[in-house]
Structure formats: structure tokens, C-alpha cells
Amino acid sequence: MEQSERVEPRSTEATEGDVTRRTEELFINMGPQHPSTHGVLRVLAKFDGEVVSEAKADVGYLHRCFEKIAEKRQLFQVIPYTDRTDYLSAITNELVFCMAIEKLMDIEVPVRAQYIRFIVTELQRIASHLIWFGTFALDLGATTAFLYAWRERERLLDIFESITGARMLYNYVRMGGVRNDIFDGFENTVETFLKDLEKRIPEYHELVTGNRIFEARTKGVGVVSREDAIAYGASGPVLRASGVNYDVRKVDPYLVYDRYDWDVPVRPEGDVFARYIVRMEEMYESIKLVRHGLADLPPGDFVGDVPRRIKLEGDAYARVDSPRGEVACYLVGDGSDQAYRLKWRSPCFVHLQMLDLMGKGGLVADLVASIGSLDIVMGEVDR
Amino acid sequence: MAINIFTFLHNFIVGSLGWPEWVYNIAAGAVKAQFVLVFILLNVLFLVWLERKVSGHIQQRMGPMRTGWHGALQTLADVLKLISKEDIVPEGADRRVFALAPIVAFAPAMAVYVVIPFGPTLIAQDLNIALVYIAAISSFIVISILMGGWSSNNKWSLLGSMRAAAQLISYEIPLVISIVAVAMLAGSLSLQEIVHAQQSSFWYIFVQPLGFIVFAVATLAELNRAPFDLPEAESELVAGYQTEYSGMRWAIFMLSEYGSLISASAIAATLYFGGWSGPSFLPPVVWILMKVYIFIFIAMWVRWTFPRIRVDQLMDVGWKGLVPLSLLNLVITGIYVISR
Numbered sequence: 001m002e003q004s005e006r007v008e009p010r011s012t013e014a015t016e017g018d019v020t021r022r023t024e025e026l027f028i029n030m031g032p033q034h035p036s037t038h039g040v041l042r043v044l045a046k047f048d049g050e051v052v053s054e055a056k057a058d059v060g061y062l063h064r065c066f067e068k069i070a071e072k073r074q075l076f077q078v079i080p081y082t083d084r085t086d087y088l089s090a091i092t093n094e095l096v097f098c099m100a101i102e103k104l105m106d107i108e109v110p111v112r113a114q115y116i117r118f119i120v121t122e123l124q125r126i127a128s129h130l131i132w133f134g135t136f137a138l139d140l141g142a143t144t145a146f147l148y149a150w151r152e153r154e155r156l157l158d159i160f161e162s163i164t165g166a167r168m169l170y171n172y173v174r175m176g177g178v179r180n181d182i183f184d185g186f187e188n189t190v191e192t193f194l195k196d197l198e199k200r201i202p203e204y205h206e207l208v209t210g211n212r213i214f215e216a217r218t219k220g221v222g223v224v225s226r227e228d229a230i231a232y233g234a235s236g237p238v239l240r241a242s243g244v245n246y247d248v249r250k251v252d253p254y255l256v257y258d259r260y261d262w263d264v265p266v267r268p269e270g271d272v273f274a275r276y277i278v279r280m281e282e283m284y285e286s287i288k289l290v291r292h293g294l295a296d297l298p299p300g301d302f303v304g305d306v307p308r309r310i311k312l313e314g315d316a317y318a319r320v321d322s323p324r325g326e327v328a329c330y331l332v333g334d335g336s337d338q339a340y341r342l343k344w345r346s347p348c349f350v351h352l353q354m355l356d357l358m359g360k361g362g363l364v365a366d367l368v369a370s371i372g373s374l375d376i377v378m379g380e381v382d383r
Numbered sequence: 384m385a386i387n388i389f390t391f392l393h394n395f396i397v398g399s400l401g402w403p404e405w406v407y408n409i410a411a412g413a414v415k416a417q418f419v420l421v422f423i424l425l426n427v428l429f430l431v432w433l434e435r436k437v438s439g440h441i442q443q444r445m446g447p448m449r450t451g452w453h454g455a456l457q458t459l460a461d462v463l464k465l466i467s468k469e470d471i472v473p474e475g476a477d478r479r480v481f482a483l484a485p486i487v488a489f490a491p492a493m494a495v496y497v498v499i500p501f502g503p504t505l506i507a508q509d510l511n512i513a514l515v516y517i518a519a520i521s522s523f524i525v526i527s528i529l530m531g532g533w534s535s536n537n538k539w540s541l542l543g544s545m546r547a548a549a550q551l552i553s554y555e556i557p558l559v560i561s562i563v564a565v566a567m568l569a570g571s572l573s574l575q576e577i578v579h580a581q582q583s584s585f586w587y588i589f590v591q592p593l594g595f596i597v598f599a600v601a602t603l604a605e606l607n608r609a610p611f612d613l614p615e616a617e618s619e620l621v622a623g624y625q626t627e628y629s630g631m632r633w634a635i636f637m638l639s640e641y642g643s644l645i646s647a648s649a650i651a652a653t654l655y656f657g658g659w660s661g662p663s664f665l666p667p668v669v670w671i672l673m674k675v676y677i678f679i680f681i682a683m684w685v686r687w688t689f690p691r692i693r694v695d696q697l698m699d700v701g702w703k704g705l706v707p708l709s710l711l712n713l714v715i716t717g718i719y720v721i722s723r
Contacts, residue, residue, distance in 0.1 A: 026538055026541075026542075028538050028539070034621060035621060036619070047542070050542070050546075050694055050695075137690065140690040140691060141609060141610065141612070141689075141690045141691025142688075142689065142690035142691075143438075143442070143687060144438075144441055144442045144687050144688060146442075147442040147443060147444060148442070148443065151443055207688070208690070211689065211690060213610055213689055213690045213691070213692050213696075214690050216692070216693065216696055217690060217691075217692075217693055217696075363693060363694060363695060364542070364619050364620070364694075365619050365691070365693045365694065366693070368619050
């Protein structure tokens with residue numbers, strides 16, 4: 001967004017006798033350095049007192065030319081870059097990129113690799129939602145829930161570290177499979193964690209959900225109607241909280257999602273509270289899916305046959321449901337071993353456009369709650 | 384002990400030096416102010432550490448552990464850090480007002496201690512209009528917040544200070560009305576008299592439960608503590624009116640905030656829980672400090688548990704909830720006092 005595009009604040013002038021009073025809306029730069037803009041989001045906001053009359057998101061502070069870099073690197077070198085887009089859900093990014101390559105080159109992925117991918121993806125969803133829960137509660141001023149969520153995520157990161165060797169940016173999913181097999185005793189470690197998490201989530205509900213202040217802060221705030229959500233191209237929990245039953249895992253199943261019976265949490269309200277509940281329920285569904293995956297994990301190879309010479313011909317589009325929404329990768333090849341063009345669909349970028357819609361007419365605190373409920377990761381918005 | 388110092392001072396100034404009485408009054412006042420200052424500083428030193436420990440344990444952490452035994456020296460380390468920080472005044476700030484604001488915040492926080500009884504004789508000045516004095520002095524703090532917010536030349540600070548003004552003014556009213564009910568019961572505005580009245584009957588919490596609830600909520604709002612910490616709401620207004628303050632200026636704001644927390648807890652203990660009175664196996668000052676710290680602990684507990692309330696809801700709670708409740712309490716108390 002251009003600096004000059006900044007609209008002058010609306011002002012009024014009134015003359016009483018020989019005194020002229022002039023009032024104007026307060027233009028405020030919310031961010032890039034602000035405690036609750038989740039990184040480097042800048043919101044060009046106009047406040048009429050405490051009421052938000054305009055909130056435009058200004059993005060680009062974390063732009064790292066990911067898509068251009070991807071054209072100049074070998075494909076396996078691009079995978080670590082995908083980690084760094086949505087750094088709170090690195091696995092899904094690697095997954096969608098590798099899925100695009102596999103589609104383009106017709107690589108068969110062994111069933112065991114599919115299952116490992118399936119398990120880590122769902123574990124990643126839990127980790128991401130835990131972070132979101134913590135930071136969202138922090139946005140509302142509830143500091144304790146933040147550390148509760150962090151405690152559980154820590155154990156999940158330990159599990160990831162044991163599998164992949166890294167805690168956040170894994171570089172684990174590879175063309176045709178995953179980098180290495182899971183460790184001995186993986187099932188037990190994960191099962192112990194899942195059991196504890198099942199006990200913890202009711203604790204979160206007790207601490208946050210039933211709280212009168214929390215309900216007053218979130219219900220009816222930042223409402224996105226069903227029509228608006230579809231029109232803006234929302235996806236993931238944001239779309240499902242507006243009453244649209246749409247999940248890429250259901251409508252365009254990948255990995256082994258179609259083999260199991262699981263529910264898509266949907267709420268019709270479209271407000272901040274609905275988005276909160278949808279994500280909390282998704283954690284339960286993820287627990288269910290991880291259990292299924294662990295029970296049915298077959299023996300076999302963890303990586304399939306990948307041709308020695310990589311030749312990208314034609315184009316491929318792959319999409320997955322990341323914790324934040326629909327992440328998609330469009331890969332075009334021109335016969336060389338590097339991508340001719342890579343297009344990354346980022347759900348957070350799409351969701352941020354709705355900020356003005358959600359924030360307008362609300363209070364400053366509502367704007368903060370709305371930003372928090374979108375679960376944005378600026379690394380993904382700017383790429 | 385305190386009395387001995389003052390008789391000695393009186394003998395020395397008026398008796399030995401032959402100076403007029405008002406010189407003694409000024410000297411005695413200065414000595415008392417030193418007592419109060421040392422009391423506040425020592426308690427705040429402990430309180431900051433306690434707040435960190437309490438929040439840590441509520442949040443499944445340890446809190447500070449490295450500086451001294453269980454982090455006991457953490458506050459001292461913090462003060463050292465704050466003193467050594469650069470004194471930053473933002474460009475375009477109203478320098479004089481900016482520098483004055485922390486002092487204006489600290490003065491009333493300290494002045495309230497004049498009328499708080501810590502024992503049968505341990506009181507700086509037993510004013511017969513102590514309650515009026517408290518209500519008047521404690522509303523001064525809003526001026527300092529407005530000064531700090533306005534002079535910083537920062538929009539977040541301005542928003543924060545405007546919120547503070549609205550909040551403090553609307554919570555002052557139920558606070559004072561609930562205090563009035565206590566004064567009606569005791570038949571006096573002096574805190575010492577109120578303690579004596581409770582000694583001869585009950586603690587007023589038993590006859591004023593509704594009044595105490597209103598008082599407690601309004602006091603939390605007066606102190607700008609969570610869930611009413613809107614003026615410095617971190618996730619919304621960065622740090623509200625404190626945004627541009629750093630180093631010792633910021634520390635003085637914090638000092639006055641914790642000072643107000645102690646004095647407000649002491650007032651709550653005095654008005655509703657019998658003040659310094661208690662079984663005689665412990666000295667009165669121990670009793671009141673125990674009661675004060677119980678209140679402080681509850682305030683911390685609330686702060687680290689609840690989300691922050693929204694500004695319009697804050698006004699709703701104040702005007703539609705607390706004001707009618709406090710008026711109702713006043714009517715009930717009136718009927719009780721007349722029929723007594």
C-alpha cells in the first residue's frame with residue numbers, strides 16, 4: 001500500500017459564537033511494532049474515540065521473495081524455504097510442496113510414508129492450535145492460558161525433535177516420502193502425550209471458555225457472515241466458523257484422510273467465539289486422527305522411488321488444509337530441474353483482507369480480538 | 384517507640400533550641416514522611432518479588448530463581464537496571480509536564496498513608512475526616528495519568544490516559560458511596576474510630592457484604608489492575624500512558640501503583656476487617672499487615688486469571704452494576720442504622 005494512499009481523517013468543524021472547534025478522527029499506526037500484531041503486521045487504523053472507523057492491513061514487512069528464490073534453487077533446496085513461510089506449521093508447507101512435485105513427476109509415495117506424513121501433519125495442527133490458543137488468550141489479556149498452552153506444545157516439540165531433529169523448521173517431508181523413519185517407541189510417546197492433552201483441554205475450557213469476561217469479549221465480535229466468508233475466499237477454521245462445511249481434507253482428500261471417519265467442526269455464528277470453539281474442537285479431531293494413524297501404521301518403506309534426474313514438465317496444483325486454512329502450491333516446470341514458477345496460496349493473506357470488515361464499528365479491543373482470532377502468521381502472509 | 388522519637392524531637396526543638404512550635408510540626412511531619420516512604424519502599428520491594436512469584440506459580444513456572452535465594456534480590460537488580468537506564472524524553476513531548484507526571488502520581492499514593500492506622504497509636508495523623516481525605520487524595524492519581532498521557536505526544540498514551548480518566552471517574556462514585564455506608568455504621572469519618580466501632584461490634588464485612596463487594600471491585604478498577612487494567616492494556620494500547628516512559632520515571636509510576644495497592648488493601652482491611660484489631664498474641668501491626676497481604680494476594684490471583692474487560696463493558700459494570708448496588712446498599716444500611 002502506498003503511503004500517499006492514506007486517506008485524511010474525517011474531520012468536523014463547528015463554530016459556536018467566536019469559538020471554532022475542530023475534531024478529527026485519530027489516525028493510528030498499529031504496528032509493525034505492536035504487542036498484538038503477531039509479528040510485523042501494520043494496521044492503518046482510524047479511531048473515532050475508541051470506535052474503529054477503518055482498519056487497513058499493510059503487509060510486506062517480512063517479504064523474503066520466497067517464490068522467486070524457489071525458481072533459482074534445486075527442488076530439495078526449496079523445502080527448507082517452505083518451512084519458513086508458515087513457521088508455526090512447517091510440516092503442512094513441506095507437505096503441499098512435495099505433493100505438487102509428486103503430482104508433476106508421478107512419484108508414488110509408499111503407504112507407510114503416507115501414514116507418517118498423516119500423523120505428523122495432525123500433530124502439527126495440534127501444536128499450531130495450542131500456540132494460537134495461547135496467543136489469542138494473551139490478546140484478550142489472559143496471560144496464564146498462554147503458558148498453559150506453551151507447556152503442552154513444549155512436549156509436542158520434543159516429539160518433533162525426536163523424529164526430525166528440529167523443533168520448528170523440520171525439513172522433514174521429502175519428495176516421495178519423509179526424510180527418516182519414526183523412532184522406536186514413537187507410538188507410546190505420542191499416546192502418553194495425547195492422553196495428557198485430553199486432560200488438559202478441559203482445563204483450558206475451565207480457565208478461559210466459561211469465563212464471563214471472555215464470552216463478553218468474543219461473542220458477537222468481528223462477525224463475518226457466511227456470504228462474506230465465501231466472497232473473500234476464506235478457508236480453514238475461519239470459513240468453518242462462518243457456517244460453511246468445507247475442509248480440503250474432506251472435499252479433496254489427500255494422504256489417508258478418506259479412510260477414517262471424523263467430523264469437521266462447524267459453527268454458524270461467524271464471530272470470534274465461533275472461531276475459538278472451532279479450533280478447540282479441531283484439536284480433539286486431530287487427537288482422534290493421530291490415534292487412527294498410529295493404530296494402522298503399516299510396515300514398509302518411508303520413502304519411495306524418486307527418479308535420479310529431476311525433470312519438471314507441465315504444471316501441478318496441490319492443496320492441503322493447514323491449521324490456518326487452505327495452503328496451496330502451484331508448480332510450473334519447463335523441462336529443467338528447477339521450478340519455472342511457483343505460486344503459493346496463503347490463507348492468512350486472504351484472511352487479512354477481512355480485517356476492515358471485522359474491525360469496522362467495533363472498539364480497539366475488538367480489533368485486537370479479531371486479529372487474534374484470524375490466527376495470522378506474518379511469515380506466511382508476506383512469504 | 385514512634386512517640387518517643389517525637390517527644391525527643393519536641394523537647395529538642397521547642398525546649399533546648401527555643402524555636403517556635405511550627406518548626407517542630409514541620410520537622411515531625413518530615414520524619415513521619417520518611418517513615419511512610421521507607422515503609423512503601425520496603426513493601427514494594429517485597430511486593431514486586433511476590434507478584435512475580437505468585438504469577439509464576441499460577442502459570443506453572445518458578446518465577447525468578449537466579450538472583451539470591453529464590454530470586455529474592457530480583458527487585459533490587461531491577462531497580463539497579465532502571466537507575467542505570469538512559470532517561471529518554473520523546474521528541475515533541477511537553478518536557479516539564481512529562482517530568483512532573485510520575486511525581487504527581489507518587490505524591491497522592493504516599494499522602495494516603497497519613498490517615499491509615501497501623502496500630503492503636505501507629506498513625507501519622509488521625510484526621511476526623513479521614514474518609515473524605517482518602518476519597519479526595521486518591522482521585523488525584525487520574526491527573527498524573529492524564530499528564531503523562533498528554534505530554535508524551537504519543538497517540539497510544541493519549542488513548543490510555545483518556546480511558547484512565549473515564550474509568551477512574553466512573554469508579555470513584557460507587558467506591559465513595561460504599562464507603563459512606565461504612566461511615567454511617569461507625570458514626571465517624573475517622574479510620575481509628577471505625578476500627579474501634581468494629582471492635583465493639585462485628586467486623587463490617589458481616590453487616591456490609593454487598594458494600595464490600597462493590598468496594599472491592601471499584602478498588603480494583605481504581606488501582607488499574609487486571610481485569611480493569613485498560614489504561615495500560617498491553618495487547619491493545621502497547622502500554623497506555625506509560626508507553627513513552629522508561630527508566631526511573633517509569634519505576635516511579637510502578638512504585639506509586641504498588642503503593643496504592645498496599646494503601647487500598649489497608650483501607651479495605653480497616654473498613655471491613657477490623658483493621659489492626661485481632662487477638663492479642665500478635666501485635667496490631669502484624670495483624671493489619673497480614674490482612675493487607677491477603678488482599679494483595681487476592682488481587683494478584685485475579686490479575687493472573689482473568690482476561691481483560693472491554694472499555695464499554697467496564698462502563699456498563701460501573702454505571703449499571705456497581706452504582707445501583709452501592710445505592711441499594713446505602714438504603715439498606717440507612718434502614719439498619721435508623722432501626723438500630
